[in-house]
Amino acid sequence: MYTFSEIIAGVDEAGRGPLAGPVVAAAVILEQPILGLNDSKKLTRLKRAQLFSVITKESRAWSFAVGSVAEIDRVNILQATKLAMARAVNQLLIVPDKVLVDGRDTIDIPMPCQAIVKGDQKELAIMAASIVxxxxxxxxxxxxxxxxxGYGFHTHAGYGTVKHRAAIGALGVLPHHRKSFCKVPEN
Known part of the structure; x- marks a missing residue:
């Protein structure tokens, strides 16, 4: 854990595993602890929305960036995720003293960076970034x-569910599908 006298940015992503859609990374610098923070996957959609509102109002700074489907197909999902994370950090209006990233990999940024496995369950700023x-x-x-x-993206968020795979089979591949990431049939 860290003290709030340091300027710490937490960084996390959403959407590394789906067949469709971008990967979204967020960076958050907390002003103080926010009650109810947790790994976004452990929260309901309503609770995430409530916390998103609090995080974006009460944080010292926050930002997000996207790794597009084209970028994912061109450089791979890991590299697109790392690029989106670096963009999110670089877009912060406050330069952090240190960046804590969820996972095993650090990112290419001009300040100290530490990767923390399961950081979205251990570090408040990473939890906040996970939610954003x-x-x-x-x-x-x-x-x-x-x-x-016809694709049901609102229910499966692009993940490879039976319903999503059936929609691809019936309706075809969209430009939003990651063709190099997953084996999706070509139109």
């Missing part, structure tokens, strides 16, 4: 679902 990234990605996938109603 997931909330924003959910909204992106909801918009995609409205544009392409």
């Amino acid at each position: 990234a997931k909330h924003i990605r959910d909204h992106i996938m909801d918009a995609m679902s409205q544009r392409y109603p």
Whole structure:
């Protein structure tokens, strides 16, 4: 754990595993602890929305960035994720003293960076970043679902569920599908 006298940015992503949609990374610098923070995967959608509102109002700084499907297909999901994370850190309005990243890999940024396995369960700033990234990605996938109603993106967020795979088979591959990441049939 860290003290709030240091300027610590937590960084996490949402959307590394799906067949469709971007990967979204977020960076958050907390002003003080926020009650209810947890790994975004352990929270309901409603609770994430509530915490997103608190995080974005009460944090010292926050930002997000996207790794597009084209970028994922071009450089691979890990590299697209790391690029999105670095962009999110570089977009912060406050330069952090240190960056804590969820997972095993650090990112290429001009300040000290530490990777923490299961950081979204251990570090408050990473938990906050996890919530911001997931909330924003959910909204992106909801918009995609409205544009392409037969795919059910609002229910599976692009993950390879039976329903999603059936929709790909029936309706075809969209430009939002990661063709190099997963074996999806070509149109």
